[in-house]
Amino acid sequence: MSNPTELLVRESSGLMVERLVDRWAEKYGDRITGYLRRPARAARHAEFPAELPHELREALERRGVERLYSHQREAWDHVHAGEHVVVVTPTASGKTLCYNLPVINAVRSARAKALYLFPTKALAQDQVAELLELNKAGALGVRAFTFDGDTPSDAREAIRVKGDIVVSNPDMLHQAILPHHTKWAQFFESLRYVVIDEVHTYRGVFGSHVANVIRRLKRVCAFYGVKPVFILCSATIGNPQAHAEALLGESVHAITESGAPCGERHVLLWNPPVVNPDLGIRASARSQSMRLARHAVRAKMKTIVFAQSRLMVEVLTKYLKDVFDNDPRKPARIRAYRGGYLPTERRETERALRSGTIDAVVSTSALELGVDIGALDVAILNGFPGSIAATWQRLGRAGRRLQPSLGVLVASSQALDQYIVRHPEFFESAPPENARIAPDQLLILLDHIRCAAFELPFNSGDRFGELPVDEFLGVLAESGVLHNEGERWDWIADSYPAGAVSLRSVADGNFVVIDRTDGRQTIIAEVDYGSAALTLYEGAIYMVQSRPYQVELLDWIGRKAYVSKTNADYYTDAIDYNKLKVLDRFDGSNAGQGTCHHGEVHVVRHVSGYKKIKFYTHENIGYGPVTLPDQELHTSSLWWQLSQQTLEQAFGSRQEALDGFLGAAYALHTVASVRVMADGGDLQKAVGSGDAAWYAARDLRGRGQWRRADNSAATTQDSSEFNPTLFLYDNFPGGIGLSEPLFRIASTLVSDAISLVESCECSGGCPACVGPVAGEDAAGVSTQRERAIQLLHLFDA
């Protein structure tokens, strides 16, 4: 299939990758802590199934598909046998044919219908474009439509009636389709396939919601007398089959061997140089990523830079634009891409990437999924994304089928990052993490049983998934939303329950960012409720495509932030803290000389102010106050405590003990995060009194500080009682099932944390073990690191 020009391109691109690696190795050899080469993989083909209709085969041939890859054939065979399947293959391996073939065949032969669910609108639109092309190639007469929040209401009726394949997302299924299922009666009556792509993204809170939406979907399907086959696709995770089965609540056949070819992949692990050996301080990942991206773009390699936060996307974009886009007459070469941008802007960036008109894109995890952005050469990860699975997923955005590609993981000073780049053998052999969901989480379950009751009445003794629902129905009846008559439980309230349940976050209501520069009123971005307090406080610099805007007014109730353009030479970073109070103990055990418990806690998160940070120098040039409502959370947690007596015997002072707690919390949080595929901030840590009387935070030098509940400074002598508690907690109302399994392995966590801190190469403590420590301690005084080790040993059996 390859023609000479293609070959030429491939070779030169391969040479370019190697040349760049050689140059970096020569110049910065000591920063490269690991160099992995994943060999190219040849294609494994399979013949078209004999039962594949002629026209479909011709359409494929016209699109350049002459044979199937082995995994596509395997999917066809199992789907035809009526099994649910999950296909786990890399980006660009042709996984869409795994579901499009059986679906199009069923649409044509039996006028069957199919529902496709993607986690984002962008992916859904890609999919429809691809379907339409295949359809056109063979004049197949298959009608595929997207159905999402942007679908005009006059088009909806036609889609419900005429759509063979409806491409949507879980949120729409939850809020618009299931609660109106009678309007979709025709569709449901013929529904034969449900395709759910990117199922690895359905984990944690979101995944637990989606599993319940699937339960509701199956319930509605049963009402219409259909039992669709589910075809799931996932990026590489540790437990694709178990995860798919947890989502579906049924057994699923897993297809894990890709037959698609894959170019050679070069991966560098990059540790920024040490700038202060005593304190273990390294140059920032940002400075390194910038340098690497500059080199790559100058070497004419199409580059993607992944940043961990929306703020960092804007900062990196600005720096790259300052280098490459300083001539306003020329078209932009650098673009930013992240959630919060308006859809049109994102579509435009995707198009520009596909057509190759821009040279680099800086993105959050938003481009981690299979959005079609064409072939890229280099992926630079500014910081470890938090999981092995996500790292490979991001590295996979560079390189398609036959071309060699280059990926660089640039470590930040965070403990996890440092652990990964200092243990390249671990990174190379580490299996991708397991995706976890907790579909039976009480609050989530109650939400979806409420929605399910709205959709179809329950009968006493019914089950939702595997669960008997009687007790839930009782609760809902008592609160007046259900009416019980004999065996039947009917929805009775004047409300639309799905409207009040958001799958992706707890509190609903995105904030819109309104630019009112020069008297305009233009919406320039959207921010989810959870991050609003951290990014839209009055005085904040909010950046869009690296243009800074200043927040002038935040209307918390109206969910609006009014901004105007500014020329500020700084950006802002919020200062927040959490205080915790134990509400209930579920279980407890001894932990060395102390105890470890698992139970329920009340968390109050408070944003107290913000720092102004100057571009380029990153010096802190001032503070500003923030007055926003506290955000409260009831969740599950595990915590460690020691008696005051033990602490007084072990430590010379309360200060030393508190430092030990803070360092131990840092290390325990790191090792616990490695154990669970916790998404970003799903797992949090805190040190406090356990009754919210005080909490501890680090000062600028990394030493422990007491703070009273009102955030005023306190001293060690303030109270005769000294009861520090070390918390790890689920950052979700009601908990999301992280704390309980962590409690079960609490002693392993303690020994892991001890080995992490003891084996660190620093002297007194560093971001890789007990957290950042600045300034030197006086001679003869124990270091932060020693205090943490001492404390952890008290919890070690």
Next chain:
Amino acid sequence: MNITEQLRRLRKDLGIAPIVASPAVSTQETTPYAEALRRLLRTRERAHPVKLPPPAGKTVAEGVQLVEHVHAYEASDDVVLPRDEARIDRRRLLCFDTETTGLAGGVGTRAFMIGVADWSENRLRVRQLYLTTMAGEAEMLRLFVSWLRDDTVLVSYNGKSYDAPLLKGRLRLNRIAHPLAELAHVDWLHPTRRVYRGVLPNCKLSTIERDVLRIVREDDLPGAEAPAAWLAYLRGQSSRGLARVLEHNRQDVVTLMRLGDHLGELASR
């Protein structure tokens, strides 16, 4: 603080009434949630509702009451439909209006009352069906469907967008075949808007009725209070509100016939 308290905080927005705490012991099947739910279930044991006698009508099926009224209504045998000025036999008209459990939309909203008015020989017959138990819904819908003939012309006010889709959804849910999609349906809302938009403060049926048709209602129950009135009856608290809903609904379907004549008159002027 327990989960009940937690729920109360989290659920403020979700339209659930606060749970009233008082001890109760669950004897139901034990699940992994039994413990947590038991705390949730610390709710007042609702006394078994007293079944109140229906405020009007006769029982035509389990849980379904039928109320009939006949009004003198002198009018021509033909009516003029406003848009195309077609003349049709007045006896084909079936004016209908539903009272529902709410305005939230979606399959969970249902009609608890259906009123219809039809005409023959200078008499307007009003028939109203309403539910006295949830279980009566399917029978009520079947009775309503049995009143539809092949040549029936449905008449409503905003019924094309609201009442008809809602009834179709509930019929589908109860697996009852029906001809609603095939029947002619005239919705007076649209011709009314064409005439009175900008002339009257709004085009609500009650406004048209008062300012144009000069119909005065006494002690009318606002439509928005209908769901609560029916719930109060269903829960054995009071049947007075439901009686007022019946009166309100009866007035509405009578007005539909009058409004048609008024619009027809304007059209033929």
